[in-house]
Amino acid sequence: MVTTRSASKAPSTPAPAHSGGSRKSGGTTASSSRAGSVSRASAGSSSPSSSRGPAPWAHAPSRLTLLWLAVSLPLVTWDSAYVLLRPWSMEGGSLHWPLWVPYRLYGEVDHIYGWKAFHAHTGFTAAQSLLNVLETAFYLAYLWIYLASSSSPSSSSDATPRARALAGRPAAIAVLVAFSAAVMTLSKTVLYWLNEYFSGFDNIGHNPPRDLVLLWIIPNGLWLVFPTYLIYVLGGEIVEGLTAASTAVSVKSE
Template sequence: MAAKTHWFISLWFAISIPIIFWDAGYCFMRPRSMEGGDLHWIWKPYALYQKVDHIYGVKALEEGDGFTNAQSLLNIVENFMNIAYLYLAHVKGTPAASLLGFASAIMTLSKTALYFLQEHYCGYCSIGHNTVHDLIFLWIIPNGFWLLLPTIIIWQFAKDITSALHVAERVSKKEASGKKL
């Protein structure tokens, strides 16, 4: 049985792979990637973002806050899972791709939920200084995509995996009843 693929899932993984590597690069290369750093030209949009989300900024770096790099390391693991999904689904055509994609999407959703919850439980310590407009358009909406799309992907993979399990169960029962005769 070949892997069941969905264009929107493959597109999300393909688009998110370079974004995740770029973001992780910024985090791991701080302070060189930050505004004023010699490599900042690669990450120019972060000049604004490090002011919107202080976990990406100077204060967190100076305080030795490890959350950003810990999340980035998990992002790299997730990214290799996304790459493996695309390979297994579109090159190898194995149904195991769905399970890997499902796991990767759960990882994305979980890490993003943790990111939002960490802000809530610290009293919006890294984003609370923003105006409502900036918070909505520069933090909630962009980060919200990493909640919404993985949720949709998880739902689709869960349907696909459940369907495949039902087929396998029917085949197994049919084979078992054939052996009894």
């Protein structure tokens, strides 16, 4: 009886332990193998994102920028044409009516636009108008680059159209051109004001305070406010682009 029980246990006891142990170790090996493959896959999938550089730099003008350009460019073109076509564009000239009739009043408010400066051969009026032509060309080049090279980014999860934007070299050129034009506009306008100050307000000092504020300070002040806004916005974008570029270079060097 003892021999039979021990004989019956001998083959049966090791067998479950052996087969169970092989299955257990095999399962452990398989699970560890799967875990290793998952960790390697996750590491492989996270590696490109971790090595990916900063988001590409892009530019899109604000609505205020586009509104200002839509208002200012026709006005500056109108003003420059009046100055450069004098005396035909002035009162009594063949081109005065109807396009430049308002300058009859403005020439009395600001003598630099009137007969006084023209007869005195004051060169500042025409000189600043030539700079106006150059600035206008810069702004038009900026708009042309934006309209010709921008695209509307679309997302597969969002069908809502997004604002057109520039990217890459066209974005850099457009921002640089617009920034340069804004600096020119602000500098020329400041010079225009300083010219009056250092000449003892020779061209506008005859106006009563109300007319001076409504017809000279407010209209000319707009060309101080909005170019300053453009310089602030576009200058900030230039700094962001240079910062992103320098960061990408340092990451590559590492």
